[in-house]
Amino acid sequence: MKVTLLNFTPNPEKTIVLAAKLCYSDSNISQLEDKAKGVSYEKFLGKIIKMGHLSVLEHASFTFGIEGISRATSHQLVRHRLASYSQQSQRYVKFKEPEFVIPSSIKKDAKNEKRFSDTIESLYSFYKEMLDAGIPAEDARYILPNAATTKIIATMNARELLHFFGLRTCERAQWEIRDMAKRMLSLVKKEAPFIFSAAGPGCVSTGKCTEGEMTCGRPDEIRKEFKKI
Numbered sequence: 001m002k003v004t005l006l007n008f009t010p011n012p013e014k015t016i017v018l019a020a021k022l023c024y025s026d027s028n029i030s031q032l033e034d035k036a037k038g039v040s041y042e043k044f045l046g047k048i049i050k051m052g053h054l055s056v057l058e059h060a061s062f063t064f065g066i067e068g069i070s071r072a073t074s075h076q077l078v079r080h081r082l083a084s085y086s087q088q089s090q091r092y093v094k095f096k097e098p099e100f101v102i103p104s105s106i107k108k109d110a111k112n113e114k115r116f117s118d119t120i121e122s123l124y125s126f127y128k129e130m131l132d133a134g135i136p137a138e139d140a141r142y143i144l145p146n147a148a149t150t151k152i153i154a155t156m157n158a159r160e161l162l163h164f165f166g167l168r169t170c171e172r173a174q175w176e177i178r179d180m181a182k183r184m185l186s187l188v189k190k191e192a193p194f195i196f197s198a199a200g201p202g203c204v205s206t207g208k209c210t211e212g213e214m215t216c217g218r219p220d221e222i223r224k225e226f227k228k229i
């Protein structure tokens, strides 16, 4: 899996501070920049997020290039509706070589790993045969598995990202989307450290596990891990 931060709103934190300042100020917009000078982003953004004035976070967007995730994971990703996606098409792209993800639980047993790989190779071989026989790629693709890798460009604003990280960096999320979400978090934290300082699962963002009976039971360990991201 490869996750790249392709682009983002320039000065994302300044943009959000300006938007929030505007709400509480009698200044002209042109005077706001002066007003925002000297503001502690850490304190101000922390306060805004804590009080739930989250719409201002929508002014900063982040665009990710994501490659090598399985279709099983991209399907989970695109359930997040407040984002924009462009995904490599299985209708228009003909795949030459099998590229697929093998979960580590399957890799643990060499026999299972071999059977898994052999099955996928055989599916791809039939896929190729169908293409060679003139069956359109949009139909031949029906044989491709959930394990098939895909490429997707996703854009989310900071508000949606905080929500996404809350759900998908949690131990309850599946390992592959969790891995992807943590990579995304690590990338945006470098560009907007104060917006994303408390981003993560409930035990990190609220200090308390929000998963009830489904808790992983390891909140201290998780908090330590997220401090390092």
Ligand SMILES: Cc1cc2nc3c(=O)[nH]c(=O)nc-3n(C[C@H](O)[C@H](O)[C@H](O)COP(=O)(O)OP(=O)(O)OC[C@H]3O[C@@H](n4cnc5c(N)ncnc54)[C@H](O)[C@@H]3O)c2cc1C
Pocket: 079, 080, 081, 082, 160, 163, 167, 168, 172, 173, 174
């Ligand atoms: C651990 C886990 C297990 C899951 N298991 C399943 C499963 O078994 N089956 C399944 O189908 N899905 C499952 N999902 C997917 C889940 O139900 C959501 O579809 C997905 O996480 C997207 O979340 P969302 O709707 O909050 O996010 P987004 O689409 O990103 O929306 C963000 C927020 O905007 C608001 N919003 C967006 N659209 C609307 C709307 N139409 N009306 C009102 N408010 C809206 C909501 O507050 C929402 O939380 C699972 C997710 C997780 C994390």
